[in-house]
Amino acid sequence: MIIDLPDTSTSAINKRLTKLRENSGIPMIGRVLTLIVITDAVAGSEAAIRSANDASREHPCRVIVVIRGERATPNRLDAQIRVGGDAGASEVIVLRTHGGLTTQAAALVTPLLLPDTPVAAWWPRNSPVDIAASKIGKLALRRITDSDAEGHPSDALAKRAAGYTPGDTDLTWARITPWRALLTTLLDQRPHEEITAATVCGPENAGSTDLAGGWLASRLGIDVRRAVGRPMVALERASGSIVIEQIDSHTVEVRITGQEPTRAPIPGRSVADCLAEDLRRMDSDEIFAEALRGLDRVIDTAASVR
Template identity: 55%
Template structure:
């Protein structure tokens, strides 16, 4: 069910929510958090709401979408409430703000927050320079950005490094969870030689490739080189160098990876690029500070850039 409330107020939106609840169409008591999504790109609102709805099946929540419209327009708040099949396992409130209201989304959000429930803020596209200082960011226990969707992904990742505050995270980090798991598991198998160096190769503008390199530099405390590749999008390969032979995870097609290591036959592993809904669901599983993400950001300063030489991969 979709209910439109043009030229409305937050008080009227709240009254409509209470009315729906009394009718039995909405059960706010089952919501575990409030997810506030902020965007200036109204054309892509639906795909962001779809991702939030998919994530809500694991984390039932109230989703408040703040879509900032033209600032030169007259002050106006248009709202939309979605429940039932149009809202996944959540209830969705879309707020379209025009005029001076576009700069005061926090004042429109506060009356609609679930009581005694944590708040998570998500900027799916261009995020503020310092999310923790943003008016909506100050309301949130967790602040999620997505450097990959910024106009300049690597510059955005550099800004995240400089502005990091406990509670910050980025979907570029969630996209490398499977890479980190496979590389860590490979080190649990013999031979147990010390890693002497590492490299990550990927798209020149991939913040996920940079974060993987930063994570390796921070956790292994070895030289790490970040190379460029034109073979595929995102991360193409990661290599851990050891005296007995390297561990290498190679994924040129964005779907299937090949893991090679000494004393083991090559293994094909599922390593498809993760959809946004899966990444945002992972981020919503924890509301405390992500210290490993913080250390990966710190590790970026220890990563060198340049060409990475690889052995032949024929037959892999």
């Protein structure tokens, strides 16, 4: 069900939500959090809403989407309420702001927050420099960005590192979870030797590859070489190398010196998958923070690996 509320107010939206619950029996109980989504482009908002809806099947929530329109227009708030099949396991409130209201997102969403539940905020792109210091960021325990969706992912990650505050995270971190899990499993096996060199390889504009390098640098205490090419991680130790190379979108090949090559599944991760993972915790992620600090030890070789 989709209900349009043109030229409205937050008070009118709340009244309509109350009426919906009374008339349709739509419960607020069971919503575990409020997810605020901040986006600039109407064209990209539906993709963000779909991802939030999919993530809500694991985390039933109220999703408040703020779409910032043109600043140089009269003040106006248009809203839309989506429930039932159009909202996944959540209820979605879409706020389209115009004029001076484009800078008032925090004031607009505050009356719509679910009581006594945590708040998470997600910027699909064009996030502020310091997300924790932003007005929306101050409302949220969990603040989520997506450096891979920015024009310059490496610069976006550097921005995240410079302004990191506990509770910040980035979807690039969730994207490399399967790689981190596989690497950890391999390094838990004998021989337990010191890693003396490491290389990460991926597309030139892939923040997830950079962050994988930062994670390895922080865990291993060494500089990590960053190359361009097919996704791959190579680790060197006294007895030889460990190489994980992506063969296709769902498979990697594992090559360990002295052993026959094997293959392992590495499923592709959608935005919704990554968002759902990041909503599983509201506390700070110290390993992510260390990975951001490790970016200083990722050496861009400007080389291509094929």
